[in-house]
Amino acid sequence: MDGVNLDTDGQGRGLALSELEIIDINTGTISNNSANLVGGLGGGILIENSTSGTTTTATIDSVMITGNTASLGGGVYASGVNLTIEDATTISNNSASVDGGGVYIDGGSVMIFSTTIDGNRADESGGGVYVDSGALTLRSSMISNNRALGSDSGGGGVYLLGSGITSPAFSIFDTGFDSNTARSGGGGLEIVGNPGTISLGIYQRNSVTGGILQNQGGGAIVLLAGSSATSPAISILGVTLRQNSAPTGGGLAAVNPNLTLDSVLIENNSTIAVGGGFPTEGVGGGIAAIGDDQGGSISILNSKIQNNMAVSDAGGIGVADVDLSLTDTTITSNGFSVAVGGRAGGIGIQGVQRTPVLTANRVTIDNN
Numbered sequence: 001m002d003g004v005n006l007d008t009d010g011q012g013r014g015l016a017l018s019e020l021e022i023i024d025i026n027t028g029t030i031s032n033n034s035a036n037l038v039g040g041l042g043g044g045i046l047i048e049n050s051t052s053g054t055t056t057t058a059t060i061d062s063v064m065i066t067g068n069t070a071s072l073g074g075g076v077y078a079s080g081v082n083l084t085i086e087d088a089t090t091i092s093n094n095s096a097s098v099d100g101g102g103v104y105i106d107g108g109s110v111m112i113f114s115t116t117i118d119g120n121r122a123d124e125s126g127g128g129v130y131v132d133s134g135a136l137t138l139r140s141s142m143i144s145n146n147r148a149l150g151s152d153s154g155g156g157g158v159y160l161l162g163s164g165i166t167s168p169a170f171s172i173f174d175t176g177f178d179s180n181t182a183r184s185g186g187g188g189l190e191i192v193g194n195p196g197t198i199s200l201g202i203y204q205r206n207s208v209t210g211g212i213l214q215n216q217g218g219g220a221i222v223l224l225a226g227s228s229a230t231s232p233a234i235s236i237l238g239v240t241l242r243q244n245s246a247p248t249g250g251g252l253a254a255v256n257p258n259l260t261l262d263s264v265l266i267e268n269n270s271t272i273a274v275g276g277g278f279p280t281e282g283v284g285g286g287i288a289a290i291g292d293d294q295g296g297s298i299s300i301l302n303s304k305i306q307n308n309m310a311v312s313d314a315g316g317i318g319v320a321d322v323d324l325s326l327t328d329t330t331i332t333s334n335g336f337s338v339a340v341g342g343r344a345g346g347i348g349i350q351g352v353q354r355t356p357v358l359t360a361n362r363v364t365i366d367n368n
Contacts, residue, residue, distance in 0.1 A: 016045075062089060091120065143176065156180035183210065241286075283318040285309045
C-alpha cells in the first residue's frame with residue numbers, strides 16, 4: 001500500500017489487516033481514527049497474524065500516524081506478527097485508555113528503526129510503546145514527550161514485559177529518550193523480566209512523578225525482576241543518563257538486578273519527595289537498587305557518576321541487599337539535600353535481609 005491516507009474523524013479504526021502473510025504500508029498519513037469500544041485494539045492500524053501457518057511479516061515505512069485512539073495501541077496494535085517500523089515514520093499524539101499509547105505489540109517481534117515516537121499517552125503503561133512477550137529491537141530513534149499515567153504502572157516512553165530469562169533478548173541502540181513521564185516507574189523506559197542490552201543514546205529530562213509504587217522510581221530507566229536468583233542479565237553500555245528525576249533512583253532504579261554498566265555517564269539526576277513515607281523514598285540520586293534475601297548484583301566499569309542529588313540518602317548510588325562492584329569508575333560531587341540525617345553522599349550500601357558485598361578497584365570517590 002503506497003500513499004495511504006486514512007482519516008475517519010474518530011468514527012472508526014483507520015486500517016485493519018488480517019490473514020495476510022506480507023504487508024507493506026509505505027508513506028501516507030493515518031490520523032484521527034478510533035477503536036475505542038471496550039477492549040478496542042489499534043485505533044490507527046490493527047495487524048493480526050495469519051492463521052495459514054506462516055507468520056505475518058509487516059512493514060510500516062515513512063508513515064505519519066497521529067491523533068488516533070484505542071484501548072490498546074492508540075496508533076498501532078500488532079498481534080503475533082513480525083513488524084518493522086522504519087525510515088522516518090512518525091507516531092505522535094495517539095492515546096490509549098489502557099496500554100500502549102503509540103504502539104502495542106502482543107507477541108511476535110517489533111523492530112523500530114529511525115522513527116520518532118512523540119507525545120503519545122497511555123492511561124496505564126507504555127505511553128509511547130508497550131511490548132508484551134515480544135522481541136524488541138529499537139535503533140536510531142527518538143522517544144520523547146510520552147506519558148504513562150497509571151498510578152501503579154510505568155514506562156512513560158517504552159514498557160517491555162517479559163517472562164524471565166527465557167524471554168527473547170531486547171536490543172536498544174543509539175536511541176534517545178527525552179522528556180517522557182510516568183506516574184510510577186521508569187519515566188523513560190521500564191523493563192520487566194527481560195534480558196537484553198541498551199547501547200549508546202542519551203536519556204534526559206525523563207521523570208517519575210509518584211504513584212502507588214513510588215519506590216520503583218527510575219527517572220530514566222527502571223529494571224524489575226521477580227527474583228534475584230532468576231534475574232535476566234541486562235547490560236547498559238555507553239549510555240548517558242542526565243537530568244532525570246524520580247522519588248527513588250533519579251537516573252536508574254532496579255529491583256533484584258543482574259546488571260552491568262560499562263562506559264556510562266550518570267550526571268545531574270535527582271530524587272524528589274512525594275510524601276509517600278515508604279522506606280526508600282528519596283534514596284539514590286543517580287542509582288537506587290534493592291534485592292531480595294538472595295541478593296542481586298550491579299557491576300559498574302569505566303563510568304562516571306557525578307553531580308547527582310538525593311533528597312535523603314546516597315546522592316550517587318544507594319543499594320540495599322545488592323552486591324556492588326566498581327572498577328575504573330569515578331564517583332564525584334554527588335550529595336543530598338536533607339538538612340539533618342542524610343547519609344552517604346557518594347555511595348550507600350545497606351544489608352537488610354543479607355550482607356551485601358562491595359568491591360572497588362581503581363575507583364575515585366571524591367567531593368561527595
